[in-house]
Amino acid sequence: MLRVVGLKLAQLVPVMFVVSLASFFILELIPGDAAAVIAGPQATPENIANIREQLGLNDPIVERYLTWLGNVVTGDFGRSLLPPGRPVADLMRAVLPVTLQIAVMAIGLALLISIPAALVAANRPNQPPDRVLSTGAFAAISLPPFLAALLLIFFFVFETDLARWGILFTGVVAILYYANAARARAQRYPAGRHRHRYVLRTGSVFAVTTLALVALVVFLPDFPRQGFSRITGSAGLGANLRTAFLPALTLALTEAAVWMRLLRSDLMSTLQEDFILAARAKGMPRWRVLLTDALRPSSFSLITVLGVSLGRAVGGTVIVERIFNLPGVGTLMVQSIVGKDIPVVQIAVLLLASFYVLVNAGVDIAYGYLDPRIRRGRV
Amino acid sequence: MSAPGRSDAVIAGRLPLNHRSGLFGAGLLVAGLVLTWVSLMRLDASAGFIKYILVAVALGAVFQGLKLVSKWIFGPLFDLGLWLSALWISLLVLIAVFADLLPLRESRDVSQALQAPIRQRPNLFSSHPLGTDAQGLDILGGLVYGARVSLIVGFGAVLIGITVGLTVGLAAGYYRGKLESAVSFLTDSMLAFPPLILLLAMVAVLSPTVANVTVALAVISVPTYIRLARANTLAFAQREFVLSARLLGERNPAIISRELLPNVLLPVVSFSFVIIAVFIVTEASLSFLGLSISRPNPTWGNMIAAGETRLNDHPHAVAVPGVALFLTVFSFNRIGDRARKMWDPREAKL
Numbered sequence: 001m002l003r004v005v006g007l008k009l010a011q012l013v014p015v016m017f018v019v020s021l022a023s024f025f026i027l028e029l030i031p032g033d034a035a036a037v038i039a040g041p042q043a044t045p046e047n048i049a050n051i052r053e054q055l056g057l058n059d060p061i062v063e064r065y066l067t068w069l070g071n072v073v074t075g076d077f078g079r080s081l082l083p084p085g086r087p088v089a090d091l092m093r094a095v096l097p098v099t100l101q102i103a104v105m106a107i108g109l110a111l112l113i114s115i116p117a118a119l120v121a122a123n124r125p126n127q128p129p130d131r132v133l134s135t136g137a138f139a140a141i142s143l144p145p146f147l148a149a150l151l152l153i154f155f156f157v158f159e160t161d162l163a164r165w166g167i168l169f170t171g172v173v174a175i176l177y178y179a180n181a182a183r184a185r186a187q188r189y190p191a192g193r194h195r196h197r198y199v200l201r202t203g204s205v206f207a208v209t210t211l212a213l214v215a216l217v218v219f220l221p222d223f224p225r226q227g228f229s230r231i232t233g234s235a236g237l238g239a240n241l242r243t244a245f246l247p248a249l250t251l252a253l254t255e256a257a258v259w260m261r262l263l264r265s266d267l268m269s270t271l272q273e274d275f276i277l278a279a280r281a282k283g284m285p286r287w288r289v290l291l292t293d294a295l296r297p298s299s300f301s302l303i304t305v306l307g308v309s310l311g312r313a314v315g316g317t318v319i320v321e322r323i324f325n326l327p328g329v330g331t332l333m334v335q336s337i338v339g340k341d342i343p344v345v346q347i348a349v350l351l352l353a354s355f356y357v358l359v360n361a362g363v364d365i366a367y368g369y370l371d372p373r374i375r376r377g378r379v
Numbered sequence: 380m381s382a383p384g385r386s387d388a389v390i391a392g393r394l395p396l397n398h399r400s401g402l403f404g405a406g407l408l409v410a411g412l413v414l415t416w417v418s419l420m421r422l423d424a425s426a427g428f429i430k431y432i433l434v435a436v437a438l439g440a441v442f443q444g445l446k447l448v449s450k451w452i453f454g455p456l457f458d459l460g461l462w463l464s465a466l467w468i469s470l471l472v473l474i475a476v477f478a479d480l481l482p483l484r485e486s487r488d489v490s491q492a493l494q495a496p497i498r499q500r501p502n503l504f505s506s507h508p509l510g511t512d513a514q515g516l517d518i519l520g521g522l523v524y525g526a527r528v529s530l531i532v533g534f535g536a537v538l539i540g541i542t543v544g545l546t547v548g549l550a551a552g553y554y555r556g557k558l559e560s561a562v563s564f565l566t567d568s569m570l571a572f573p574p575l576i577l578l579l580a581m582v583a584v585l586s587p588t589v590a591n592v593t594v595a596l597a598v599i600s601v602p603t604y605i606r607l608a609r610a611n612t613l614a615f616a617q618r619e620f621v622l623s624a625r626l627l628g629e630r631n632p633a634i635i636s637r638e639l640l641p642n643v644l645l646p647v648v649s650f651s652f653v654i655i656a657v658f659i660v661t662e663a664s665l666s667f668l669g670l671s672i673s674r675p676n677p678t679w680g681n682m683i684a685a686g687e688t689r690l691n692d693h694p695h696a697v698a699v700p701g702v703a704l705f706l707t708v709f710s711f712n713r714i715g716d717r718a719r720k721m722w723d724p725r726e727a728k729l
Contacts (some may be wrong), residue, residue, distance in 0.1 A: 015571050019568070019572065022577075025507045026583060026584060138713075142709035142712050143705055143706040144708065146664055146680075147665070147683070147705060150687060166432075318575060322668055338669070342581075345580060348576075349576055353572050353576060356573045357571045
């Protein structure tokens with residue numbers, strides 16, 4: 001195992017080298033005189049010379065790259081070109097926690113949505129709940145993130161009444177559907193003690209679900225249109241979660257849809273196995289077989305895409321941060337791109353890409369823990 | 380989405396749809412259309428949630444009715460969603476090609492639209508069928524010219540990506556050796572970059588024109604295409620027909636272009652519909668962020684960004700281009716799903 005980890009880390013070195021090269025040479029892609037482009041049309045020759053000096057454009061390219069790399073490795077990220085000229089490290093320290101929080105919350109929410117949805121869908125394939133969920137997942141995959149964000153804003157910020165009625169309507173339809181199915185199942189018990197117990201038990205489940213639905217509709221929290229309240233801020237954790245919820249949900253929707261489709265197809269093939277049949281034959285209830293016997297062996301592909309999704313979510317926050325006006329890496333990056341603040345863009349690209357590379361490497365290593373076949377083979 | 384279709388067909392194949400269900404479908408279709416018209420035209424906004432739920436129910440009825448009728452006419456294997464997707468894409472291509480010939484109101488130049496009402500709601504029987512934006516520019520016109528940008532960028536980037544990716548991937552998979560190692564290292568490194576970040580880095584320094592955005596997107600797709608082409612080439616290069624071609628004395632370039640290319644092309648092309656969908660979303664995201672093609676040229680992304688500020692009271696400026704974008708991406712995904720099932724035997728492994 002140690003050998004596998006070592007090998008993987010050794011493979012990272014050239015990749016990180018390319019990542020750093022690409023981040024640095026963004027500047028070189030600018031056609032013509034980079035300093036003149038950055039300084040803008042109204043710049044005086046002194047301004048341009050200043051910027052050229054600051055970026056070290058007068059030195060040979062290899063030397064510039066090596067100096068830049070040396071500075072970055074030793075923690076000196078340089079200074080922003082925009083007026084206050086703040087150190088890039090300070091800027092990054094302010095924005096990174098926001099982005100990470102949104103990304104991690106998105107992954108958590110996506111798990112919370114996708115696993116129950118996949119269980120419900122795979123339990124009875126091609127029945128109405130599966131049709132609705134699968135179609136919904138396909139639609140969610142086709143929904144661009146910024147549209148999803150605007151849709152959520154429209155319903156959960158501006159037209160909250162519509163959102164409440166929509167949730168209530170969907171919930172009531174689902175409860176009625178399942179109540180009807182449960183009624184049919186109750187008929188199969190012989191009249192008497194067993195049927196009585198079944199009705200009592202399912203009835204209480206339905207009562208709790210209905211209460212939860214009503215509570216959700218009544219106590220739907222007010223989500224702010226934009227802005228972010230830090231955990232350490234004066235408003236506390238509640239305000240923080242309320243400001244982070246809609247952005248995280250936006251990112252979670254697409255991921256959840258992908259995962260739900262993945263987990264559903266894996267679950268469906270697991271449910272064909274003999275040990276599931278054996279568990280069912282012993283008289284285990286359906287939900288119990290699904291949760292304890294089928295879910296774990298089916299969750300394998302889900303775990304492997306989890307890391308990739310985390311990396312993607314960190315990159316994807318660019319859009320939600322812009323829409324919800326969150327002070328994260330994405331907002332900083334878009335501002336820097338518009339303001340041609342290349343040193344900031346370079347560092348942001350370098351940090352995000354490194355994070356992505358490291359997470360993917362971590363997933364590869366974790367994969368070895370999960371699947372013995374890979375552990376023994378070569379990576 | 381896929382699984383229901385198939386078993387549906389099996390069940391329906393056993394019990395062919397009779398005239399009764401077809402007639403029921405026709406009834407449902409008519410009822411759905413009437414309900415859509417009533418709820419959209421006759422109910423005003425004060426009806427609130429009832430209006431929205433009625434519209435949703437009506438559209439569901441229209442779709443179900445259409446599905447039953449089409450199965451009644453064309454047989455139980457007819458996949459309505461797929462055909463509707465193909466229809467939408469064809470329509471889009473047509474209006475994008477003939478955009479200049481269509482009688483559209485001004486959607487580009489604000490100085491030409493000074494007389495036009497601003498933020499007019501969609502009304503199919505007015506001169507601005509889909510309404511106007513904050514500057515009085517016609518949304519339908521913007522939609523048509525935006526479709527042109529989306530399609531050029533999507534198809535263009537994919538074409539460049541396929542051309543470069545296939546060439547490099549075929550060569551790497553066929554010649555193997557040092558070339559393959561170098562290509563693999565490069566593609567792995569490029570795939571290690573989060574795509575959106577790489578794209579942002581590129582638009583940071585390039586001027587946002589259609590050509591530049593297309594090339595930037597193509598660069599993103601090249602490593603994926605190289606991988607796909609290489610993997611397929613590796614599989615086919617082992618096969619007997621390649622060996623026999625070599626024994627017959629065919630030169631390497633001829634083997635690649637005549638034996639391998641036709642086999643590798645199909646899975647690569649079938650993968651491309653999904654990539655086009657991704658590219659259209661990405662281009663729209665970039666222009667939404669203001670980092671791609673910007674005003675006065677309308678794109679779906681910058682139209683949505685312009686409407687975003689008044690989302691609360693004039694949602695149509697976001698909803699109209701939003702729905703067009705969603706339908707387009709949905710259609711490409713739907714077609715891509717089917718294409719990969721038909722043409723790509725390796726789909727399960729990818």
